[in-house]
Amino acid sequence: MSAGGPSLRWPARVNEIPKEVFLRPDIFEAELQRIFYGGQWHALAHLGELPEPGDFKTMVLGRMPVIVAHGDDGTVRVFVNSCTHRGNQLETASCGRRTEFECPYHRWAFANDGRLIGCPGAREFAPDFDKADHGLRQLRVAQFFGLIFATADRDTPPLEAWLGATVSALQDILGGDGRLRLLGYQKVRYASNWKAYADNDGYHAPLLHTGFRLLQWQGGQGSQTVTDNGHLAFKVQLKPVQNAGFLRDPSLVAFKGVDPQNGSRVVQLFPATVLTKHLDVINLRFAIPTSVDETEVHYAYFAHQDDDAELLRHRIRQSSNLLGPCGVISMEDAAIFQRIHVGSRSPGNAAFQKGVKRLDTLWHDFGQNDEAGNLPKWDYYRRVMGFARAGEGGDGHA
Amino acid sequence: MAMPSDAGLGAVDALQQAYAAALDRADMAGWLACFATTEAAGYVCIAAENDARDLGLALMLDDCRARLEDRVTFITQVWAGTFQAYRTRHLVYRTGCRPGPDGTLDVTSNFAIMMTPEGGSTTVLAAGEYRDRVVLEARGARFLHKRAVYDTTVLPRYVVYPF
Structure with missing residues (x-):
């Protein structure tokens, strides 16, 4: 993780969560970078929402506007919802059907497979301008039984490995x-x-x-x-x-x-x-x-x-x-x-109790009603965010 | 096509007032009393986004009198004490009224619902249109069907009371 991330000392007891983690704007900004734009898949839609070629749905990944588009070629893609010219938001409807997305700002038009197909006045553009370089920015996409995931990180593991058990x-x-x-x-x-x-x-x-x-x-x-x-x-x-x-x-x-x-x-x-x-x-x-x-x-x-x-x-x-x-x-x-x-706008930690078997390290079997089943998620979050546990050394951030 | 009489319009407006007043004092028995007693009476509260696409999924869907009664039971008995109290002010005005089948009236109204949580400031909960079929009973006008279509694409909080 990059240096300079937010500093937070995590409690040593594995069943405790610092309440300030819900409240701090600096932690939220770091979460966008490390989690929402980082090495995770994010479910954005199901194919049942855009069953036909040309169907699309707009969504937000973290804070980034995206378009989930079912192309005329049958492929589902996820584009950043931002014109590759001046960055104008391309599509404002929550859903619809289009063969192309046209930016109203300077009339750049993109096919529903992301290619730039129209940009009026291109003769006066920068000398190295090439339409082929200005297709919509695409995120990596994978599907699981029609559930459409995207990730902004090229190193995110393959979807089924990430979904695991x-x-x-x-x-x-x-x-x-x-x-x-x-x-x-x-x-x-x-x-x-x-x-x-x-x-x-x-x-x-x-x-x-x-x-x-x-x-x-x-x-x-x-x-x-x-x-x-x-x-x-x-x-x-x-x-x-x-x-x-x-x-x-x-x-x-x-x-x-x-x-x-x-x-x-x-x-x-x-x-x-x-x-x-x-x-x-x-x-x-x-x-x-x-x-x-x-x-x-x-x-x-x-x-x-x-x-x-x-x-x-x-x-x-x-x-x-x-x-x-x-x-x-x-x-x-x-x-x-x-x-x-x-x-949570109060000092201290929130503590999980039901199903907690020990306090020094996590375990792997949880009963169906154990609230402790959330603790591996919290520990994963802590590691992704680079927050060291008290007693583990370090200064609280990576 | 006969236009609604002044007396008919008066009964419709009295019903709208009774409906808003009941919700604004969280009086669910009063809410229920605005509906016709027939088993076919119903209430639907649905996002305009779903309504425009002919998607049937609603926020509240009470397609028979028994469902209306169950909604009252849940709000007054099951959920009591589990939610942060909020009060509403319904601003409603009639935009149209024309004859429906079998002596009923089809009434449209715009609504805006102001919301004030306990200890908080006032904001808009939702705005939209009521599309109602009203039956004139001896005791006054009642809703045979009430359909609240809300424009508010994303609601600002969880919802306890009908719109």
Whole structure:
């Protein structure tokens, strides 16, 4: 890591996180460089959002505007959303279909494969100007069952190696074959640092959910898989709701899909992508760290292309009501993100407890409900950021 | 095509006022009372982005009376004490009213919702359009369907109450 990064002394106990890590603007700026523009893959879209050649979606990677474009040649690319002439933002729509992107500033036009195909007045350009050198800047792109990832770093490991042990749960979430169809979006900003969001979205202590308790609806047996590079994957049996009479319309929490024994999956990919399948909801959550104090999350919901009309209708009503920023079993999560952020404006460390087996070094097996499963992610984060643990020597930054 | 009578418009406006007043005092029973008692009554709150693309996914989707009642149960019983309280002020004005099928009225209105969290300052939660089908019952006008289409591409916080 480059010298001059932010300095932070990390606690020696492996279950403790310094609260200031959620709050410091200098750390946020360093995270953009080391994590969001560094050697990680970032999920930006699913092919179900841009199924046809010409379809595109704009997104933000870290703070960088990008276009995810399905080219007329069938290839999906990710471009920096900035004209290669004077840097003007090229596309402002959140999605659409175009054979070319034209910059309104000086009418430079780019094909949807990124080539510069028009630049009026080129005879008066600099003597070494060559159209072939001015195509849109592309990021490395890879797909996993239609989930589209990009990275700005040429040294990021191949995608499947980076996904590691999460691939099985991730494939389940993506319908087994990735043939998903977009149902729509819920988009929201949380007044919370992206790490507090990523730490708490997904699977966590069932204590939080009064809804689960009232419905006598507890998860069954399950597993938590944790990778050394900060990913988590959960597979949990899905038991039927025991007290559906609590609801006037229990069909909302019905399970109509296949695989009833293994109905719940959550994958949290470092740094901040959460993907889940619960009941018949397929939900991909794309997070954007808009500032040290705010995280924007796009909840994208999907059906499978083979769904019949009844299952499609069921997925739409269940997806609309269950797991989003207003969902019957998730609104409370959203409230927690913001309160963690406010509460972190205080001295000291936050400490994990449930499932913590030792304090001097990390271990590798975690129960399905252990909050300690987040600790390898935190340790990975700490290493990527170059923060030394107290007692390890060094001055707190690399 | 017969235009709505003054009495009909008056009943529609009284319903809009009752709806806004109920939400602005977090009175979910009052919210529910604005809907027709038929099983077919429904409420949808959906992003304009989804609505424009004919994507059915909503932020809240209550497609029957039982779902409306379950929403009240969740807000008043299940979520109680879990969220930071905020109060709203709905600014609503009618932009159109024309006859719908079977004696109903199809009403459009613009809305803006001001939000004030406990201890915080006031900001805009959402702006958009209501597209409502209103039925005139003996006790007054009621929503058969209410569709809140919000322009706000990215909502500024998690949401507890209907728009």
